[in-house]
Amino acid sequence: MYNDSVLGVAAAEASMPIRSNLSFTCNHVNLYYGSFQALKDINLKIERNKITALIGPSGCGKSTFLRTLNRMNDLVPGCRVEGEIMLDGVDAYKDVDPIVLRRHVGMVFQQPNPFPKSIYDNVAYGPRLKGITKKAELDEIVETSLRQAAIWDELKDRLKKSALGLSGGQQQRLCIARALAVNPEVLLMDEATSALDPISTAHIEDLALELKKKYTVIMVTHNMQQAKRIADRTAFFYLGEMVEYGDTQQIFDNPQKERTIRYVSGNFG
Amino acid sequence: MTVDMTNSDKQYLRGVDSGLRRAHLFDEIATAAFYIVSGSFVLLLIAFTLYVVWGGVQAISPEIFSFSETGIGNQFFNTVYLVFLSLVISVPIGIAAGIYMAEYAPEGRVTNSLRIAIETLSSLPSIVVGLFGYLVFIIMVNTQWNLFSGALAVSILSLPLITTTTYDAFKALPLGWKHGSLALGATHWETIWHVMLPASVGPIMTGIILAAGRGFGEAAALLYTAGMSTDINWSVWDITSPVCPLNPFRPGETLSLQVWASRTEATSASAGDVAAAASAVLMIMVLVFSIGARLLSRHLAKKSEGENA
Amino acid sequence: MDTSRQQNMFRREYLGKGIATVCGLFLIVLTIAIGCFLLGKGSLTFTQFDHSITEFLFSSQWKPSDTEAGGGQVGALIFIVGSILTCALALLISVPFSLCTAIFMTKISPQLGEKIIRPAVEIFVGIPSVVYGWVGLVVLVPLIKTVFHVQHGQSVLAAAIVLAVMIYPTITSVSADAIRSVNSKYIEGAYGLGSTRWQMIYKVLLPAASTGILTAIVLGLARAFGEALAVSMVIGKMRAFPDSLLAPTNNLTSAIASDMGGAMDGGEFNAALWSMALLLFIISLVFILIIHALSGRKGAAA
Incomplete structure (x- = not known):
């Protein structure tokens, strides 16, 4: 659709024709906040065009891990990441500028965070940063993105209205459209439904299932039912470690590790 | 408290002893005092305002409002022009400094130094700023008193205000906006420029209006920078001419300096009238600006409420 | 390619950051400058004109001479x-x-x-x-x-x-x-x-x-x-x-x-x-x- 300098380096282009079925590959990832170690030796391979859920009790490091994938943790003073995180064969920490990385790894946050601008300007924000100024082109991107986020029909008549006037569920879908407008490879969802009502949550879940056809979706959720409903793969985090990772069904029906069994069964009583 | 228990065994809830009576009396006296003092505060302001404005009205004559040596027209123009110049200087620097402080300055030594600097600047007596301006902008560059130097001196006074309002406005923004923008691959500066600054326009505008209001009334800082004389020829529009109204490098007495001068150099008979009229105009400007700032911030508060609903 | 990306980053980040930084540091420099000028000019009474701080603070004899020679009170x-x-x-x-x-x-x-x-x-x-x-x-x-x-x-x-x-x-x-x-x-x-x-x-x-x-x-x-x-x-x-x-x-x-x-x-x-x-x-x-x-x-x- 528009010029897209994939991760900026030749390695990425080389891997393009024979895209492996892996998106992220994490090897021995350790993360420290000052002297506190928040992630301990995480090894994880995330598959393309699947929904991967990260579950675990609060404070277990699942959100922290999610934020290492698009280097949002770079913003935290005193935060240090060790190990290797590869995206499409490119080291996300050594060979990629974080700003370029974030265009390819979109993120949706726990609280819907539309900018205090119009709906149109929210979606066009990312493309404009890339230097796209032609109105026809922007119009097309906005429409495509809003359609992908399944909210075009609701919003098409009020594109110039402030995004802050939307309901929470609409705001969250707008934020998804905003993330899709920069044409990412991966979409990270950080407890994206926890601030929403059940109906809006169902909308977002349906949307995620639709989106995985085109994107790789990685979601953090505290709601195990949700992981069970829509995730293909599930990783269980506990105290900064990744305890177990496998097909969702296996994690919930036949967990191998003692801590996973306790967590999964405890919550289903 | 001494309650006679034998007599008031069951009557204790109705018993009102002298201590309690006194306490109630004091309470009523105090309440009355609070009403009286606060009421007289408001009355004082009203009386003060009416007196100044009425004084101005009485002094009205075509001559007073003329753009000549005996009127206040030129001084009015100088005041507006000087405040405009000072805002042109202090608004960009102040906003940029506020952004630096809120977004870029490393925590610790730099932020602390900035804080101390802002506090020091904002507590400087304006006469001291005036002296500094006199030394640096007039004596050291070896020039005569001029509007531009006055504008620089006023800028020193308004910089801390604009910087703090910008800083506070940025710090009050939801973190989600910043993170949302960064997660879309915007740089930090793009986030500031396209998201955070537009979202902070309201409070920053209020700060600028307050700074402008203060600039209109400033006098001590201008005494030895902008100068106490003005000589404008309204038919000369060559900006390099010393009598051209728009030439910033000419002496430019402002309204507040005119009020002050009428006291110290009361040579002409109409000096009292001039001071009365100038005071009234200053007063009205202050009212307009403070009401304007109030309306603006109320309007913005309402607007953001409406958007969130 | 590398230089063009650097130019890009210059426009997108470093220019704005640079201006903001200069303005922020300017406030600190301005404060120090005001302090230094005041200190420099204000201490001349005691250095160049040889008056004691005690005289300045506690004497009521005020007759400074308007010359570079000094000698007043x-x-x-x-x-x-x-x-x-x-x-x-x-x-x-x-x-x-x-x-x-x-x-x-x-x-x-x-x-x-x-x-x-x-x-x-x-x-x-x-x-x-x-x-x-x-x-x-x-x-x-x-x-x-x-x-x-x-x-x-x-x-x-x-x-x-x-x-x-x-x-x-x-x-x-x-x-x-x-x-x-x-x-x-x-x-x-x-x-x-x-x-x-x-x-x-x-x-x-x-x-x-x-x-x-x-x-x-x-x-x-x-x-x-x-x-x-x-x-x-x-x-x-x-x-x-x-x-x-x-x-x-x-x-x-x-x-x-x-x-x-x-x-x-x-x-x-x-x-x-x-x-x-x-x-x-x-x-x-x-x-x-x-x-x-x-x-x-x-x-x-x-």
């Missing part, structure tokens, strides 16, 4: 006393009234406070000081003259009243903030023990807000100390110790405002005036330090 005690006297008196007048208003607008009638007092305070703060001075000159000074039958109405009292009116809104609004932030559990506790409102106010509310109120007073004092033109219009500018509150005297700011224009640059007179400006600067720094110490105390108490 630079005792600024009269001005210092004038400043302290007018400010102290202004506080004495202003503080009780300010506190009453602050309590009224927060605890007695918050509605009236919000609708009327607060806007009034904001307008009061914004009135230019020369307007205060001018009204003082044409209303207050003649009034003092007729009421007390003195020769000139210009006096310590007139200056103090003008200053009191000027710092009234500052003290009121800052102490109102302090009172508003007193934890309501103290207030409920006081009522729960059967206090009347007045007992609650002076036994619980005022002590609990005392740090904030002190801060308000120091802020007011700082404003009064630095005020120049309004005071100079009504103080009489007489270089003598006042023998009563109705006598004229002079203060630091008025002396600087009226004499600086006539003092030759580089002369002893000029240097002595700069020393007075330096003194004002140091006093304003001391006020900042006091406010910091107070807020530190508040932090420790909380």
Whole structure:
């Protein structure tokens, strides 16, 4: 659709024709906040065009891990990441500028965070940063993105209205459209439904299932039912470690590790 | 408290002893005092305002409002022009400094130094700023008193205000906006420029209006920078001419300096009238600006409420 | 490719960041520059013209020579006393009234406070000081003259009243903030023990807000100390110790405002005036330090 300098380096282009079925590959990832170690030796391979859920009790490091994938943790003073995180064969920490990385790894946050601008300007924000100024082109991107986020029909008549006037569920879908407008490879969802009502949550879940056809979706959720409903793969985090990772069904029906069994069964009583 | 228990065994809830009576009396006296003092505060302001404005009205004559040596027209123009110049200087620097402080300055030594600097600047007596301006902008560059130097001196006074309002406005923004923008691959500066600054326009505008209001009334800082004389020829529009109204490098007495001068150099008979009229105009400007700032911030508060609903 | 990306980053990040950084650091440099210039010019009295700090602070012999040779006397005690006297008196007048208003607008009638007092305070703060001075000159000074039958109405009292009116809104609004932030559990506790409102106010509310109120007073004092033109219009500018509150005297700011224009640059007179400006600067720094110490105390108490 528009010029897209994939991760900026030749390695990425080389891997393009024979895209492996892996998106992220994490090897021995350790993360420290000052002297506190928040992630301990995480090894994880995330598959393309699947929904991967990260579950675990609060404070277990699942959100922290999610934020290492698009280097949002770079913003935290005193935060240090060790190990290797590869995206499409490119080291996300050594060979990629974080700003370029974030265009390819979109993120949706726990609280819907539309900018205090119009709906149109929210979606066009990312493309404009890339230097796209032609109105026809922007119009097309906005429409495509809003359609992908399944909210075009609701919003098409009020594109110039402030995004802050939307309901929470609409705001969250707008934020998804905003993330899709920069044409990412991966979409990270950080407890994206926890601030929403059940109906809006169902909308977002349906949307995620639709989106995985085109994107790789990685979601953090505290709601195990949700992981069970829509995730293909599930990783269980506990105290900064990744305890177990496998097909969702296996994690919930036949967990191998003692801590996973306790967590999964405890919550289903 | 001494309650006679034998007599008031069951009557204790109705018993009102002298201590309690006194306490109630004091309470009523105090309440009355609070009403009286606060009421007289408001009355004082009203009386003060009416007196100044009425004084101005009485002094009205075509001559007073003329753009000549005996009127206040030129001084009015100088005041507006000087405040405009000072805002042109202090608004960009102040906003940029506020952004630096809120977004870029490393925590610790730099932020602390900035804080101390802002506090020091904002507590400087304006006469001291005036002296500094006199030394640096007039004596050291070896020039005569001029509007531009006055504008620089006023800028020193308004910089801390604009910087703090910008800083506070940025710090009050939801973190989600910043993170949302960064997660879309915007740089930090793009986030500031396209998201955070537009979202902070309201409070920053209020700060600028307050700074402008203060600039209109400033006098001590201008005494030895902008100068106490003005000589404008309204038919000369060559900006390099010393009598051209728009030439910033000419002496430019402002309204507040005119009020002050009428006291110290009361040579002409109409000096009292001039001071009365100038005071009234200053007063009205202050009212307009403070009401304007109030309306603006109320309007913005309402607007953001409406958007969130 | 690498250079083009760097150019891109220059436009997208480094340019803006650079400008913001320069402006931020400029504020620090400006403050240091002002401090250095004041220190440099203000210390000439003691270095170049060989006067002692004791003479400057504690002598009332003021005859600086307007030459580079020097040799005059630079005792600024009269001005210092004038400043302290007018400010102290202004506080004495202003503080009780300010506190009453602050309590009224927060605890007695918050509605009236919000609708009327607060806007009034904001307008009061914004009135230019020369307007205060001018009204003082044409209303207050003649009034003092007729009421007390003195020769000139210009006096310590007139200056103090003008200053009191000027710092009234500052003290009121800052102490109102302090009172508003007193934890309501103290207030409920006081009522729960059967206090009347007045007992609650002076036994619980005022002590609990005392740090904030002190801060308000120091802020007011700082404003009064630095005020120049309004005071100079009504103080009489007489270089003598006042023998009563109705006598004229002079203060630091008025002396600087009226004499600086006539003092030759580089002369002893000029240097002595700069020393007075330096003194004002140091006093304003001391006020900042006091406010910091107070807020530190508040932090420790909380």
